[in-house]
Amino acid sequence: MRHHLPKILLFSGTVFCALNPAFSQSILGFDAAGTQKEVALETKFDQQLKAENLRAHMKRMSAHPHHVGSPFGKEVAEYALGLFKSYGFDARIDISYVLFPTPKTRIVELVEPTRFKASLVEPGLKEDATSGQTKEQLPTYHAFSADGDVTAELVFVNYGIPEDYEALEKMGIDVKGKIVLAKYGNSWRGIKPKVAAENGAIGCIIYSDPKEDGFFQGDVYPKGAYKNENGAQRGSVLDMPLYPGDPLTPGYGATKDAKRLDHKDAPTIMKIPVLPISYGDALPLLKALGGEVAPASWRGALPITYHVGPGPAKVHLKLEFNWDVQPAYNVIATLQGSEYPDEWVIRGNHHDGWVYGANDPLSGAVAVLEEARALGELMKSGWKPKRTIVYALWDAEEPGLLGSTEWVEERQKELEDKAVAYLNSDSNGRGFLYAGGSHTLEKFLNQVARDVTDPQRNVSVADRLRAKVLVDGSPKAKQEARSRSDLRIGALGSGSDYTPFIQHLGIASMNLGFGGEDGGGEYHSIYDSYDHYTRFKDTDFSYGIALAEVMGRCVLRLADATVLPFEFQNFANTVQQYATEIKQSVETLRMQADDHNKLLAENRFQLAADPKEPFTQPEPKSTVPYLNFAPLDNALATLEKSANDYARASNGAEKLSTGDLKKLNEILYKSERYLTHPEGLPRRDWFRHQIYAPGFYTGYGVKTLPMIREAIEQSNWTEAEAGIMRVSETLTNFAGQVDKAVSLMK
């Protein structure tokens, strides 16, 4: 269910144009001879990949709606199962039983001062072959909304994130007992009804403003790729920052006979009704609002003066759902490792879509299938992976990572023991490689990107991305792209199936794809179709092939490396940067609080305010204390030393004895486990990782060093101090593992 590209993009080595680049550079974890063999193998792998296969799979798998529980969803799983088997994999379907609500009743109507009933319909288009299959399509709705039947005055709340409610408070506007209308954007959608409910709203409507998602961006579908006035964004509003996966089985597998919560007691199900609408349906509601003119930054691209309300617009919102449990079909395909069968390299993408899901998720899923076929061909020619390779196509990702999360929760012990890394993709488009992941794999990923050629520009995908950063990046990013040999990868929050692997179990993970030259407004609508994809996205599937080349290299190198390609200097450097950011944010907050309180004491806010507009004297801000960052600084110094020791010691480590290599590799791939803590994060113990987490109020967006950062953002100074201690201990323990690896190599 990925949508926007992460802001931090990836990478590359130095400028570099050799014809067969890999030969001229080493590959992490292989000795010289091994590198040569590996390059040959990867070249052979590439030769197997065929764009027409991607195209055929996408056409086949997007022929009908294939959400979890749909007949064609099962067909898609079985189609993939058959393919994996035909490629020589040991394949099966693992079934979980997950709650999946679908709508029975959807009503949004303006009842005052005029009447208008929202259509809530995405019409079929003659230019889009599948769009007319209205009987099979899920209507536009939010999975895990509450049932509800409410009528109240409407308030426009901008993006509906906490700072918007602060602005409303300054305007003297309270949403208690009201229905709020929020724009999509600036947070994951599930944050909007959660924050609305926290502020006392009784209903929430989310619309796609054409400024962010519609005609302002470009010509609308079917003339262009962007959202037309009828398109609406389905999606989950499950409170995933608390825990993802089946809401009825928190922390354990949703097996057939698992003990289940009543859906009314499930903490991750929204407490108020919420529904997505198109901008065509939103326009009459916004037009009917009175009250203050919305702040300039709140206004969208509709041809109206945006007002905040409340009222005179009054809205009736009625939603009823079928609360059914459905089977989720996770397709699991394995190639047994020849030397380390109990070390698993896992590669996955989901296969369920909200409707046709050509882009999301099939553009990534078809690369998975083609990679598997290419691996099968390598097998036929005699190659065997040293480690076990597990290919997975997850079901029920869209409603809340249900398939992957339940699969992981059910196999927690085994995965903690065996999983070397998890490699995820989701949607894939045209443009630049983006990458998020464990920073211990940053150097590894830089090498992979160095060795794959961009299909449009005939340089490595790394060099193309570096050019983009140098031309369009922030001043800081530009400077780094000149001075740092590796481009940075982003940190992972949530939003796709890597979440349970990295956040719950501490399995090193990566999330990769291409994008940035494939804008559009099809996301989670019936127009995310084969026709749309092949007109506007990766039209010749050349970036699908590029994704398979990148992912194939990742899988092959991780499966066959003599020494697993984890590396700790980049990790140490990046965590150091996160710590610096956090310290600066505390200083900024302190200065802002002091300045605010001074202005308040001097009555400057009132003097500056327009007397003809409502004014509320702001509250004083609590003074920001000085925090003791010394333990964190000490831990970072320890980590840096360990990382440097490892870099020195690991040179030539491929020559260790078989026994030591096995021990070393186990330390390496389990090192990420030491970045978790069994108690997890405050008030959300499912999230155990202490370096990366999705933000409690951003939803997908990552918060690094989350316990410290979120405590500071919420002015919880006691918890911030506790977070510093927790992270410091975590990093020190992690450094201890690195030291253990170092001592093995001495």
Next chain:
Amino acid sequence: MRHHLPKILLFSGTVFCALNPAFSQSILGFDAAGTQKEVALETKFDQQLKAENLRAHMKRMSAHPHHVGSPFGKEVAEYALGLFKSYGFDARIDISYVLFPTPKTRIVELVEPTRFKASLVEPGLKEDATSGQTKEQLPTYHAFSADGDVTAELVFVNYGIPEDYEALEKMGIDVKGKIVLAKYGNSWRGIKPKVAAENGAIGCIIYSDPKEDGFFQGDVYPKGAYKNENGAQRGSVLDMPLYPGDPLTPGYGATKDAKRLDHKDAPTIMKIPVLPISYGDALPLLKALGGEVAPASWRGALPITYHVGPGPAKVHLKLEFNWDVQPAYNVIATLQGSEYPDEWVIRGNHHDGWVYGANDPLSGAVAVLEEARALGELMKSGWKPKRTIVYALWDAEEPGLLGSTEWVEERQKELEDKAVAYLNSDSNGRGFLYAGGSHTLEKFLNQVARDVTDPQRNVSVADRLRAKVLVDGSPKAKQEARSRSDLRIGALGSGSDYTPFIQHLGIASMNLGFGGEDGGGEYHSIYDSYDHYTRFKDTDFSYGIALAEVMGRCVLRLADATVLPFEFQNFANTVQQYATEIKQSVETLRMQADDHNKLLAENRFQLAADPKEPFTQPEPKSTVPYLNFAPLDNALATLEKSANDYARASNGAEKLSTGDLKKLNEILYKSERYLTHPEGLPRRDWFRHQIYAPGFYTGYGVKTLPMIREAIEQSNWTEAEAGIMRVSETLTNFAGQVDKAVSLMK
């Protein structure tokens, strides 16, 4: 014809809340006894001012259209003349004879791919009493457009400023032989057709996008104050950055028998036809454009995808004008000075409007009249000004500062000798004091603002402004508002009648008014009416009174000061800041050029570009040389020393002998003359001031140290070096005058 507030706002002293503030602080140029007398006089002045007079004058003077040459325009001048006489002024009307084109034919029509004819009409509204007087109103047009009849493909050029044409070039789009459609905003309007013609366009249409001027800002007229879909902005497109005033009599007075250029030879008249239209008329034109989607920053608030073209939209633009010479009636009213009759303090505002001109210019003009009445009352009670006070209401400002410029040009010698300062206002609204002016008057103005009470918040207008800067200013402005006792005033470019005084003759000038809480879209439309003003602007005329209080103090203090209140430390400090800005801009340009050329050599632009979009390899940038700023630094050091010497020496200067005082004051008020140079600026010798000038490509917007700054902006390094020499000499000569003043006081 002022429109937007300058970005740099004014000022105040320290926080300060005494009931009668002036008593507790000294007044520049008066000794203790003089200060006490002056405060009493100002208190009496304030007591005369009555809001109902402002209201009655505005209602009367906005009853009909009163542009130059209109019957009611003459009535307005005669009405003012009568008032001045009745107040005890020696009053007369000085007539100039100026070119004032009015339209005979106006046609804008889309001829391909569909047909649409622009209405070009602002309809009357029942909520606006004068709006229906269609026979007397000037239609929407641009004064000093060329005659023309052209048909060509349309290109959307954003704001139509030079950087927009650079962006078009990168897209591979040439406007040669095309008609361009530009948005209002980001430059003075006359720049748009000038730059269009420089780029080879054969016609220009300028529309008001609702993003900057319409429903995006707020509810539209008559529901709210903002521009409705029919409103269009009249205005002059005379090439005023070359020279303002009558285009047929450059540099000399437009007397009845003056030698006149043929209008076809006048260099300031536009070379292509240009017309303003409403966003209602612009929508079908924009909709008909194809080609590339416009860059995100170019898109406005109309409900369309903005495309650049060229075509398929093809437009027919036909314009014909009456090229008539009209009498401009400048109303001049004098109170003879008792001690220094040949030292003139001049206070002015224009009286002509584009149509009813309630805000622009009557909101300022009615304050002028009420100030004059109050001065008359003071005269009746026995007070006489030491210096001569000249009150002026200018005609023909709107078409290009014609009235004031011709009046000044005709009296150049006398004004150079006698003018102490010129005090201008134009439109006046509700909110914060804004001020631009000669920086030698900055401290003076800070004291005046300290002593006038804000009508809404009951603190000084200075303190209210300081609160605004502290709450909403940039970080730099906030910091200065804490650390610097005087708030900075803006530098003057052009856009109102101060221009000939300061820019041509070097008469110290100020431009003052209130605003920031009185948004609207009435500017230069038929809806700038009494009804609009009294609903949405300074509805109770309390800021009209505040303006009279500010201006009255300026006039009284300048007229009666023992030592004229010029001050040089703030001036030196601010010019130092301009020099620093310029040096930094050279460094930035150098870094940008180097970075650009490096990226080009590495082929990064092409690698970063989307292959599916047009791409032109950018040109290399010429290397930025190191400039010799040493002469400027030396001049600034000299100036700083002189300013410091003056500050020390002037303490107690009120005690000098009458003869020395006369000499001192003459040096002081003539010091600004030394900031001009007889050769003026390169390629525009009318503009003689070397510290302030309107930008050649901004129109109204000021460029400080213009010869240096504009040469750098245009990569003319030889001229930049010459500019450094010129400004250095100018500042050194100026410092010499300050030294002369110092030696008088020793």
